[in-house]
Amino acid sequence: MGKDTLEQDMLISVIIPVYNSANSLPQCINSILEQRYKNFELLLINDGSADCSLEIMNSFAGKDQRVKVIDKIKNSGVSDTRNMGISHAKGKIICFIDSDDWVEKNYLQVFVDHYKSSDTLLLQNIIRGKARDLHYKTYQIQTDFTELLVRNNLLYFGGPVAKFFEREIITENKITFNKEVSYGEDLMFFLEYMKHINAIKIIDASLYHYEFTESSLSRSKHSFESLFKLHTAIKDFISLHRQQSGKKLKKYVYQVDWDIIESGIDQGIIGKNLSRKEAYKNLDCIASSINICHFIYTGFYRKALFLLLKTRQFKLLLKLKRTLNK
Known part of the structure; x- marks a missing residue:
């Protein structure tokens, strides 16, 4: 399959769980709609927001047919919200983005440019003030496992964002986010996904901007x-x-x-x-x-x-x- 055909055919499902994110949501959504790579659907999953997040999402959906709003009405947590996004996704690829964050214009295009095989997970760096110390190469899980984990401190990089997941791998193997876990459910998802691939490629790109907020789960205490x-x-x-x-x-x-x-x-x-x-x-x-x-x-x-x-x-x-x- 040639590169031009690959780019034309690869629909990407971008999933954003939303809960009371009115202040950051417009920047987040705009950063996706302005992507240079155009073949995506944007799934905005409202997790029972009490602010005007739903109105903002519906406003964007009215202007761009790629935006789809799913309203859960009642809050049930980020895991259930991401799972609902997976169940509605139609793309070959799934990308998760958090509603507090934003991405640069070539974020999706860089993933597509590096895509070669469904059994290789693509991973970009994240900017949290500055980019993390990652080593950019393709790691074979069978032979480079120690280097992959230790050199890149990968178990502290287990969140679902800045990764290019194959939807078929997720659905066929029934990989979900554990709704009973309030912390680490994203790492558990990542560990399960790794069982079904052969390699991880860390791309030399830092195009995902992680924004710290006072309500961030990483700042909360957990059971x-x-x-x-x-x-x-x-x-x-x-x-x-x-x-x-x-x-x-x-x-x-x-x-x-x-x-x-x-x-x-x-x-x-x-x-x-x-x-x-x-x-x-x-x-x-x-x-x-x-x-x-x-x-x-x-x-x-x-x-x-x-x-x-x-x-x-x-x-x-x-x-x-x-x-x-x-």
Whole structure:
């Protein structure tokens, strides 16, 4: 298939979940409608906004037939909203954009120019004040897995934005965003998607502008249940790639998992109105889920946490954490 035919035939579904985003939404939508690559549909999914977001979306839909508005009426969270976008998408490719953010005019075109195979996920850099430190090349998952993850700190780059997903891979493998998880559902989606591709190409382009807002989920505190499910997904990921897990990769992945475990303790237990029984039950879940690798591939402080968890010294552990968190 020639490049001109590929560009003409490749419909891209751009999915934007919207919740009370009236202030940022016009800039976000305009940045997509001004794309140099024109063959896309823009799916605006209203997640029960209480401001004038829906009116703004309908206004754009009235001016451009590529814009489609789906009104959920009741708020049900970003995961359910993205899933609804997937179910309505008609494009070969799905791109997610957040309603607080915006993209430069050649954002989609750069993806299309680098597209060669459905089994290679394309990924661009993100500008958060400045671009992240990524290394631009094509990584084969079977042979370059450690370099892909460790060199690019990829598990902290697991959000759905700035990626070029094949809709068929998502739908055929029933990959969805977990509606029961309030944090890390995007990383869980990414980890599941990686099971069904052969390579990831990191493109030398930084065309996605991430805007920090006070309501951002990354700034919110999350439940123990959500963080524990994310920890479980990381454990499953480690198990799946055990044969490729050399020392460098293990050290990296267990560091990420420890960050999630500590967030579960700090956000989901300490400072919550939990009884001692409830707190100890949650800590026991963590203690039962960690293994000797959590001790080997970490530093002195977390080795101490590991021993306190495994010996069920929960009172002492909580006292230590509360002292350090003051």
